[in-house]
Amino acid sequence: MLEEGDWILIRFGEKKYLRELRPKDSLNVKKEVLKFSEILGKPEGIKVGSFEIFKPTLEEIILLGFERKTQIIYPKDAFYIAFKLGIDKNSKVLEFGTGSGALCAVLSRVAGEVHTYEMVEEFHRLAKKNLKRFGLGENVKFHLGDFLEAEVEEESFDTAFVDVRDPIPYLEKLHRSLKKGAPVGFLLPTANQVVELLKSMEDRFGGVEVLEIMVRHYKTVPERFRPEDTMVGHTAYLVFARKLTA
Amino acid sequence: MLEEGDWILIRFGEKKYLRELRPKDSLNVKKEVLKFSEILGKPEGIKVGSFEIFKPTLEEIILLGFERKTQIIYPKDAFYIAFKLGIDKNSKVLEFGTGSGALCAVLSRVAGEVHTYEMVEEFHRLAKKNLKRFGLGENVKFHLGDFLEAEVEEESFDTAFVDVRDPIPYLEKLHRSLKKGAPVGFLLPTANQVVELLKSMEDRFGGVEVLEIMVRHYKTVPERFRPEDTMVGHTAYLVFARKLTA
Amino acid sequence: MLEEGDWILIRFGEKKYLRELRPKDSLNVKKEVLKFSEILGKPEGIKVGSFEIFKPTLEEIILLGFERKTQIIYPKDAFYIAFKLGIDKNSKVLEFGTGSGALCAVLSRVAGEVHTYEMVEEFHRLAKKNLKRFGLGENVKFHLGDFLEAEVEEESFDTAFVDVRDPIPYLEKLHRSLKKGAPVGFLLPTANQVVELLKSMEDRFGGVEVLEIMVRHYKTVPERFRPEDTMVGHTAYLVFARKLTA
């Protein structure tokens, strides 16, 4: 049953709204009004006028609920990363930088433990707030500070994901912190960055793959089935590799 | 340390091989030979000549290790599905048909419990064998039989994924089996099937989305960074929705 | 030399403006002003402040200069169509409907002669106006009326392109009007329309191909080379075939 304080995802046609269920609030779309008092105590999945009421999924929480002060890692990329790194419930995962916490929220669903590092205090606090607000990330340890200066046990992480402007200065420490053969991933917005990273990885990391994930959405009118007019053209290049040991 | 009987992923340039580590075996690529006896007792992540040796990730197990008697759900799609359905470790997930077990292996990583149904005994056995062989799917219950005829408690599943030729006859029972507001997904290879499904869902399911996941791989030579010459053009359309309650 | 009344294409960073060169006019972008009097009598290719001045190409004329009262056929599609149909300077080309004239302008560049039909007088006039305004389409005959009712000599066209909501009622007459073996093309926004057309073509037309053209644009900053954030996701499906003769 939907209770006061629950997060609710409201669909109106193709539009989506994420709201906290406060009985006095309402949502007004195209002159149609949804009074939140009407859905209190009702089950999710009900339709009130043109409004459909659900509990939000992780994707909806990240896209609509997370406050952003950085570019986020989009769910399409995060979903792929979480599995590509071979993470399971026994995995101890390293992530830096935390950013707004979007990838962190996804990794923590599959992993045993996530250690995430962020240099900028504002982002560090934001990520913690974003996850806490939606009851996520119990198994996440948020570290404030540069991973380069962190005290980390050698060969202690099962895998790592790196999202910093220039990952190259981190490669040596990253390599030391990972278990032998561990999968590692990097997110880079530009081709130039990928080229530089590829040049720097060669000895320490093998099995390199570079890819992009593209999602093509379709209109859902059955009589006029066709792709959406516009699509996301690019979020980032993803680079995956495995730690090599001399 | 790599032991006899371990599954190993061998990279040779861009080629990948999944093998069981049997000391008497060897791998011969372009006149270079890797004797498995040489890597026994060594850590993963070592490089022997041009060969790089790792433990396989879930993606590599599915793509290279799973025996296939059906079209499989590719990792790029499975990864997205597992999160799009909002699954977490408390989720009780329904899947049919099981097929060769590729999606099942992915769902079971995130879910609390997966119940999968398959009508064809040959596929049912194959999926069980595929997962067991790689130590996967402890939380999976494999059911032999048509989901239509299965005894299932009403409103007992948190989410479901459907991969059968014609999902329409299953919609009513599917709807009854899901908790209120539950996310549900469908995989369909053709546009015609999507159109038919969209026509049939309208009353029982809301919040419909249709999409495709495309992965663009790049060559990893830093001096000549460019996409691969060929790419997978299509695997399937994915349809996602939420259970509506009258 | 740029003269009064010339069409000019003005670039300001990635923005493009198409204007008629009237000496009293000016263009104001981000607080920078280009007085047209300053470029009168100058050669194209000059740079005035951040403004670059060129004569427009056909693509720029269509995208920025053509008035639209219909959905247009985008240059990316039109360019492909013009060649895919095997048109050369000896070709007599049939087109219907004319719409706003975008495809017509492209076809007429390669063809000997283009005959274009449009039922809606408003569009017919607009297309004529659009082409005339930019000095295009000398070899185009604009016909007002439904192609179904037009008097057309049998087997007189070398090729044809069809852009109407429902092409099926036109197939028989289209077939009769084309020379034996002639290439023909269709533009259709939805998958449903493609399916219906494919079902109806089978006996009269062979060598069928269906495709989409996608253009991926990149940011042009050399230090940060990457695709644009958003791209056109879909304009239309293109269907090509050849006339079969019993």
Place this chain on the structure above:
Amino acid sequence: MLEEGDWILIRFGEKKYLRELRPKDSLNVKKEVLKFSEILGKPEGIKVGSFEIFKPTLEEIILLGFERKTQIIYPKDAFYIAFKLGIDKNSKVLEFGTGSGALCAVLSRVAGEVHTYEMVEEFHRLAKKNLKRFGLGENVKFHLGDFLEAEVEEESFDTAFVDVRDPIPYLEKLHRSLKKGAPVGFLLPTANQVVELLKSMEDRFGGVEVLEIMVRHYKTVPERFRPEDTMVGHTAYLVFARKLTA
């Protein structure tokens, strides 16, 4: 009517064959035989068994008929280039290198005159042979030699297209050879090359655009409409710009 010596395009389902019509020849596909003597004197567009017989379009000539000793510029790219450069029947077009002549064949359809330069005698001869063999390129002047050393009148070309490994040494001469404001294009397989070119163009060329053309083909069975399983992932990046004048 199909005559001895004509080039014919034979379709068998989705397969295409380009053959010279020699009465004694035949084509054997999946145990079905087409004797060429049977189609002599028949019109194109006939169907003999499962074979459909047409005259080839320019695209089919390039893809199936041109002998290749170099990577060719694919029709999808060539079609776009020909129009993007704003070419019409009054245009004097510069191209280097000629390669196997694929782009040259396309440009010459729209242009008044094409001047193409090739350093490698083998390719120069091949391109001439390819175009001549199919009756193409009457308005093409084939030059053997490096464009850098060619005697070319200043500001004499309306537009140019460049397909050489390293275009940068050619930029200065290219710039001098073009009319003021002229459009110019470059084909580059790798992102690294695009980055280097962008860095070198800045002063001499403006209005820069970088893009890729992707074609997505569909299966043509109306009951199972869906994209092809595989697609071309990449041919080349296209860079377009305009000559600037100080």
